[in-house]
Amino acid sequence: MLLAGVYALVAVGLTLIFGVMRVVNFAQGEFLMLGMYAAFWAFTLWAFDPYVTLVGAIPLFFLVGLLTYALVMRGVIRASHNVQIFTTVGLSIALQNVALVLWTGDFRFVRPWYYSMVLHFGTTAFNVSQVVAFVVALALTAALFAFMRWSYTGRVMRATAQDREAASLMGIDTDRVYALTWAIGIACAGAAGVLVAPIYPVYPTAGLQFVLLAYVVVVLGGLGDMAGALLGSLIVAGVEVGGSYVIGTAWKEVLYFMLFIAILLVRPAGLFGQRGAERLGM
């Protein structure tokens, strides 16, 4: 259940990019994987604690985001959905395999001193790293919410999300908004990766398990809807816990994919999304 925080962080990044840019980023999981590797190398080479790495990783991944936007996304921002989909899929394949070639497919582990520490809340016990990941991820998500809600830049981003043409006519530099959106989305994924590094093994396709879940979360909450993503991640984490309790861990994935397909069929716009969005491919 504590993973809800991490799901929320990944999903909010994904949904922000979709909401503003109308692009489903199929490479989001790979940036999360790179975040895990960043935590691993900083820990192994320089003995940096993952939570120290996090402070540096957020601006680093923001820069990585700006760079990938300039190199890859800028050229396809006005192209058709299919071009955008295959661009991010291509990016995902390339990044995954850069990791494979550089760092091999071995499972690697980050084991800080507190790794086996357990906190007790009443009768249940929680791993310290999970609690920290939950709290920090929720704090970052909240910060992003506040940024989008109250800052001038956040308002500009929301305006662009609502109507690209009108925003452009009002003198908003949409290209800069997209670059910023993309970079923030990538920074969310990178931060989530650093946070889960002490909990999960690090390997080139490690991002997949999180990003598949993030899709479920995002569609559940309504693509492009940030509050929906937050609530969606709570629901998915709940289903996950309930599912592994009732039908066993081996089959719980089937459960949330079924949930996913069911939502796509019954209410593709998600719980909070605009109805009819799926028909326009919005």
Add this chain to the structure above:
Amino acid sequence: MRRTDLGAIVLFGAAALAPLVVRNAFLLDALILILLWGSLAVAWNVAGGYAGQVSLGHSAFFGLGAYAAALLGTRWDVSPWIGLIVGVALSTGAGLALGYLSNRLRGPYFVLATIAFSQVLLIVASRWRAFTQGSEGIPVPFRPGVWTLGFSDKTPWVYIMLALAVFAYLVQRYLEVSRLGYLLAAVREDEDAAQALGVPSRWLKVAAVAVSAALASVGGTLWAQYVGFVDPFYVFSVDLSVRFALAAIIGGVGTALGPFLGSILITTLETYLRATFGGIGAGFIGIYLIIYGTLLILVVRFVPEGLAGGLAARLVRRAPSTPA
């Protein structure tokens, strides 16, 4: 569009003659794979190119075909030909269901639904140990004979894959020149307008997905019998679905010859890199896939119409009198 058929005759003719001249098993293997991956790219193209139903879950149908024949063969000693038919029946059913249920979804929503579909099958195949042997996969035993699809030589495989490739090509040509093809084109270009004119867009899309699924399933069965092993994490992977799409995109989406041109390019690249970096598993696969991902980004950005589309455009520009 006669130019396409001429290209196809040259391509398939060369493939038919190759086993008579070439005795090198490595080259014949490459040829077999070019024809197979080409046919699978066609399967994707029927839904993604001709009907505009872009899927990243086509490995689901490939895997159904592979598993149907492998399971029937190892458990009940049934011929892979019957397995092939069972696979086609299953995949057509699944294609109809997927096509029908996700009919209202467009753009990224449809893509997400297809990915989820293939992931569900992956989980079932890799977790249902009692029936599918779970994540260990299924070795397909070698039983000599045409009825059991066991050949000690590569030549029969060339002709089997060639037959599949020619059939797949003809399906696409039918979708270009028939009334059905024009209706599909109308739906693809502007679904709302087509529907307003009375084109049964819903059924056309469902039918295209079902045909596409059946073709992918045949490819899956033949692949499993040829390679001799079914691994759930390979046959149901998203990477495999991307591979089908990639060959079609590089070659030219919605063109009949395109998937084969794309397959020639990426299969040759793969075979070449395998020969160069042979042995070091991770290194080879990694470098191959880095190129593959980068190629995908570059092609959709700079030559979205693909090799066949790009060439055709250039030829038309050079000789304006050529009928398009």
